[in-house]
Amino acid sequence: MSDKILIETSARHVHVTKEHLAILFGEGHKLTNKKDLSQPGQFACEEKVTVVGPKNSLKASILGPERPETQVELSLTDARSIGVVAPVRESGDVAGSGACKLVGPCGEVELTEGVIAAKRHIHFAPADAEKFGVEDKQVVSVKVDTDGRSLIFGDVVCRVSPKYALAMHIDTDEANAALASGEIYGEIVK
Numbered sequence: 216m217s218d219k220i221l222i223e224t225s226a227r228h229v230h231v232t233k234e235h236l237a238i239l240f241g242e243g244h245k246l247t248n249k250k251d252l253s254q255p256g257q258f259a260c261e262e263k264v265t266v267v268g269p270k271n272s273l274k275a276s277i278l279g280p281e282r283p284e285t286q287v288e289l290s291l292t293d294a295r296s297i298g299v300v301a302p303v304r305e306s307g308d309v310a311g312s313g314a315c316k317l318v319g320p321c322g323e324v325e326l327t328e329g330v331i332a333a334k335r336h337i338h339f340a341p342a343d344a345e346k347f348g349v350e351d352k353q354v355v356s357v358k359v360d361t362d363g364r365s366l367i368f369g370d371v372v373c374r375v376s377p378k379y380a381l382a383m384h385i386d387t388d389e390a391n392a393a394l395a396s397g398e399i400y401g402e403i404v405k
């Protein structure tokens with residue numbers, strides 16, 4: 216294994232509960248796997264919803280499988296454009312986060328919280344964490360070399376679980392800031 220970490224850009228997306236999926240797409244609807252993602256068991260879906268804010272709206276794909284809480288992950292550019300608040304949070308930490316409305320082909324869901332800008336992070340399987348010398352919840356910096364916008368991302372959270380595969384996740388604003396496109400890799404700097 217090299218000391219480089221694959222960096223993947225997460226486009227805006229929505230995680231939904233079973234209950235919200237039934238409201239948005241109809242009772243008994245099953246998510247359609249469009250593409251498996253790097254994290255085992257996670258997949259991008261054919262299903263899209265409209266995320267509605269006070270100023271505007273935009274379309275976002277659902278990522279499966281269903282989750283215990285509905286969560287909308289936007290870039291800060293997205294959030295500003297539709298007029299919603301998106302605090303920078305780790306996935307799952309939605310208490311007191313932003314509000315929006317979700318609209319699907321069969322119904323609407325008013326979310327009083329759940330809108331976040333995902334805090335950049337690296338997924339490590341335990342063996343990878345050992346190799347890189349990091350622990351769960353440790354915060355590191357990651358250096359990215361690109362053609363013209365190389366930078367060091369600070370405040371990168373390490374997340375360790377047997378359910379994970381090694382990959383760093385950034386959003387589209389962060390990818391643009393680094394001119395990161397195609398297959399790019401980062402290096403932890405301590």
Ligand SMILES: [Zn+2]
Nearest residue numbers: 336338383384
């Ligand atoms: Zn991730």
